[in-house]
Amino acid sequence: MSRRRQERFILPGTQVKQKHWRQRLRADFRLAIISLFGLCTMLGILPLAVYRFMVGDWQTGAGDVALVAFIGVLVGFAWASGRTYVVARLLTLTVTLGYLGLVTFGNIDVMWAFPILGAGFLLTDRVFASASALGTLALTSLFADRFASAVDVWSFVTTGVLVSIFGLIFATRTELQQRQLTEIASRDPLTRAGNRRALRYALDEAERIKVRHESPTSLILIDLDHFKSINDVHGHEAGDRILVNLVEIINSRLRGQDSIFRLGGEEFVVLLPGAAAEDAERVAGTIKRTLATQLEGPGGPVTASMGVAELGPAEPVRQWLSRADEALYQAKRDGRDRVVMAPGPDA
Numbered sequence: 001m002s003r004r005r006q007e008r009f010i011l012p013g014t015q016v017k018q019k020h021w022r023q024r025l026r027a028d029f030r031l032a033i034i035s036l037f038g039l040c041t042m043l044g045i046l047p048l049a050v051y052r053f054m055v056g057d058w059q060t061g062a063g064d065v066a067l068v069a070f071i072g073v074l075v076g077f078a079w080a081s082g083r084t085y086v087v088a089r090l091l092t093l094t095v096t097l098g099y100l101g102l103v104t105f106g107n108i109d110v111m112w113a114f115p116i117l118g119a120g121f122l123l124t125d126r127v128f129a130s131a132s133a134l135g136t137l138a139l140t141s142l143f144a145d146r147f148a149s150a151v152d153v154w155s156f157v158t159t160g161v162l163v164s165i166f167g168l169i170f171a172t173r174t175e176l177q178q179r180q181l182t183e184i185a186s187r188d189p190l191t192r193a194g195n196r197r198a199l200r201y202a203l204d205e206a207e208r209i210k211v212r213h214e215s216p217t218s219l220i221l222i223d224l225d226h227f228k229s230i231n232d233v234h235g236h237e238a239g240d241r242i243l244v245n246l247v248e249i250i251n252s253r254l255r256g257q258d259s260i261f262r263l264g265g266e267e268f269v270v271l272l273p274g275a276a277a278e279d280a281e282r283v284a285g286t287i288k289r290t291l292a293t294q295l296e297g298p299g300g301p302v303t304a305s306m307g308v309a310e311l312g313p314a315e316p317v318r319q320w321l322s323r324a325d326e327a328l329y330q331a332k333r334d335g336r337d338r339v340v341m342a343p344g345p346d347a
């Protein structure tokens with residue numbers, strides 16, 4: 001087991017808690033779109049509102065100003081809370097209802113429907129954007145007095161449907177690419193376990209849930225025994241196959257909310273949200289017994305040593321990992337192929 005103890009628990013990004021606004025915009029695509037959308041609507045609608053006031057159309061002007069103000073509040077909320085998914089949906093809903101309200105009670109052109117259709121596909125998911133687009137087109141076509149003829153209604157609906165289909169294709173491709181990128185960025189390519197980056201997010205999330213809901217969270221640090229000699233005697237490929245099998249076997253013993261991450265080399269972290277120390281010890285025991293019967297290398301059964309620790313109240317994540325690491329180290333010292341519980345953080 002390699003012991004570069006100082007660097008072992010420096011996970012990517014753990015040091016950066018407060019991000020600069022430019023970093024946040026770069027890191028969060030949805031926040032960037034929300035901000036850009038807010039800026040564009042302000043720049044696009046506010047001059048029009050001024051014009052409406054100047055020509056005495058107070059109702060439409062007031063509606064424009066109210067719409068822009070509400071959009072501003074939503075953008076501010078996205079920055080303050082980070083809940084960009086909810087805000088994106090609310091923004092789509094706001095501009096759609098704002099548009100329908102201004103078509104009904106104000107004096108705006110039905111052509112405003114088109115940027116609103118586009119915004120829906122840019123801001124939210126495909127299903128929500130499609131439903132919102134269909135609703136916008138159907139309700140607008142009911143305003144027969146806004147169109148010169150039935151052909152105009154037909155043209156409006158046809159072009160609207162086309163814009164929506166293009167938006168849907170764009171959104172589908174973007175979602176697919178986003179999923180592929182997330183997969184690449186968060187998984188270990190050999191074993192398909194989560195990588196260190198994914199572990200960092202999962203640990204931070206576990207810490208947040210612990211603080212918010214006071215529910216226990218535990219982890220198991222797993223390290224294969226004498227893995228170097230397997231590599232040396234049977235080759236690197238045989239070693240790789242064992243790593244892949246190990247993750248498959250462990251995954252088969254985990255619940256839906258549990259997850260496995262590769263910390264590096266032949267070392268893995270199993271995260272067990274909702275599990276107290278004794279539950280985690282039981283899971284570790286089950287994993288150990290399953291490995292004994294199912295993890296077969298070219299030279300015979302392969303065993304693993306494990307350290308188990310429950311996250312203590314207000315305990316920093318790095319200390320939690322270090323305690324599990326100490327327990328794992330103890331398991332190695334005691335002869336390997338065993339589970340050792342870490343003493344509590346106050347011990």
Ligand SMILES: Nc1nc2c(ncn2[C@@H]2O[C@H](COP(=O)(O)OP(=O)(O)OP(=O)(O)O)[C@@H](O)[C@H]2O)c(=O)[nH]1
Pocket residue numbers: 001002190223224225226227228229231235236237238239240243264265266332336
């Ligand atoms: N096949 C393979 N080997 C790897 C990979 N990553 C790290 N290793 C090897 O894992 C071995 C780890 O060796 P050690 O840290 O000495 O640990 P060990 O032999 O298991 O000894 P103990 O942990 O003390 O039981 C090294 O030989 C690394 O080259 C990998 O992705 N594939």
